[in-house]
Amino acid sequence: MTDIIIIGAGTAGLSAAIYGVRSGRSVMIFEGNAPGGQIINTPAVENYPGIKNISGFDFAQGLLEQAMELGAELKYEEVKGLQQDGKTWLVQTAKEEYPARSVILAVGAKNRALGLPHEEEWIGAGVSYCATCDGAFYRDKDVAVVGGGNTALEDAAFLTNYCNKVYLIHRRNEFRGEAKLADRLREKENVEFVLNATIEELLGEDRLAGVAVKDKETGERREIPLQGLFVAVGQVPANHPFEGFIELDNGGYAKAAEDGKTSRPGLFIAGDCRTKAVRQLTTAASDGANAALSAAAYLSEGE
Numbered sequence: 001m002t003d004i005i006i007i008g009a010g011t012a013g014l015s016a017a018i019y020g021v022r023s024g025r026s027v028m029i030f031e032g033n034a035p036g037g038q039i040i041n042t043p044a045v046e047n048y049p050g051i052k053n054i055s056g057f058d059f060a061q062g063l064l065e066q067a068m069e070l071g072a073e074l075k076y077e078e079v080k081g082l083q084q085d086g087k088t089w090l091v092q093t094a095k096e097e098y099p100a101r102s103v104i105l106a107v108g109a110k111n112r113a114l115g116l117p118h119e120e121e122w123i124g125a126g127v128s129y130c131a132t133c134d135g136a137f138y139r140d141k142d143v144a145v146v147g148g149g150n151t152a153l154e155d156a157a158f159l160t161n162y163c164n165k166v167y168l169i170h171r172r173n174e175f176r177g178e179a180k181l182a183d184r185l186r187e188k189e190n191v192e193f194v195l196n197a198t199i200e201e202l203l204g205e206d207r208l209a210g211v212a213v214k215d216k217e218t219g220e221r222r223e224i225p226l227q228g229l230f231v232a233v234g235q236v237p238a239n240h241p242f243e244g245f246i247e248l249d250n251g252g253y254a255k256a257a258e259d260g261k262t263s264r265p266g267l268f269i270a271g272d273c274r275t276k277a278v279r280q281l282t283t284a285a286s287d288g289a290n291a292a293l294s295a296a297a298y299l300s301e302g303e
């Protein structure tokens, strides 16, 4: 019986493992893909306090080594579901069922992609899903944001501080995001709205050099030269296998406060899969620490 099983070896899960082990608890982490989570393909992280510049891979590797050296155990198995038997949680993979006294869900989220050729290949070579993370690399460049929600509007506003020109491409004439955010953008001189338009093609040889957009009414094609494209068409949290045990908000994120507690004793949430305003490495690490300490306190109460 493991004290704390953590599902997901991203920043939240590995941070939870560090705090869990250091609370004197046995910790097992399950990872269905590569340990490290979303950050591993990012060439540079420059906004994690105390670390000026590090590749996403090195950042994740450092966290993983720290958790392993402290004594956490890593299983390379995707978790398919959860069950409860009294106070015992059963974590189910394709191979086995693992019993635990508490569980932390740290399954993260994936950015929704446009699904265009080269999109995945050019992540870090002109394509980004995170303006807060990568915006500074596009200082004085021409970039576009695609999307129509608050994230797209906020990303565009953020990028106007760095970039020469920001195109905001949206498939409708109206934004889903708040009107006041759109109004503020209209006042900026370096923003051009490309509305009622969809991106048909990413242009370039070995990195992004522009996009081809199609006007949905006229069918007209326009090529826009760009150095960066920020995709902000939503995220998909990986909470699906655990839906029966957690309350989800409209976006599919698991509802839990900052302490990670859910309405189920012994089940905790950490990281990007949780309902919250800011999804970054710092907040994922903070969630991991909070959830692990909540789990340790829950275990102590039952002893």
Ligand SMILES: Cc1cc2nc3c(=O)[nH]c(=O)nc-3n(C[C@H](O)[C@H](O)[C@H](O)COP(=O)(O)OP(=O)(O)OC[C@H]3O[C@@H](n4cnc5c(N)ncnc54)[C@H](O)[C@@H]3O)c2cc1C
Binding pocket: 007, 008, 009, 010, 011, 012, 013, 030, 031, 032, 033, 034, 035, 036, 037, 038, 039, 041, 042, 044, 045, 046, 047, 048, 077, 078, 079, 080, 106, 107, 108, 109, 110, 111, 123, 128, 129, 130, 132, 133, 134, 238, 241, 270, 271, 272, 273, 279, 280, 281, 282, 284
């Ligand atoms: C391209 C890009 C660049 C970014 N750059 C920055 C940056 O510079 N600075 C910054 O602060 N933030 C950045 N972010 C955001 C940051 O990466 C996330 O906020 C952070 O990774 C969230 O950590 P997490 O542990 O909650 O989730 P994730 O990193 O998504 O990790 C979740 C892990 O759980 C695993 N998992 C999911 N489901 C299961 C399952 N059923 N069974 C087993 N394992 C499972 C996944 O494979 C994954 O490894 C960036 C994000 C992206 C996409």
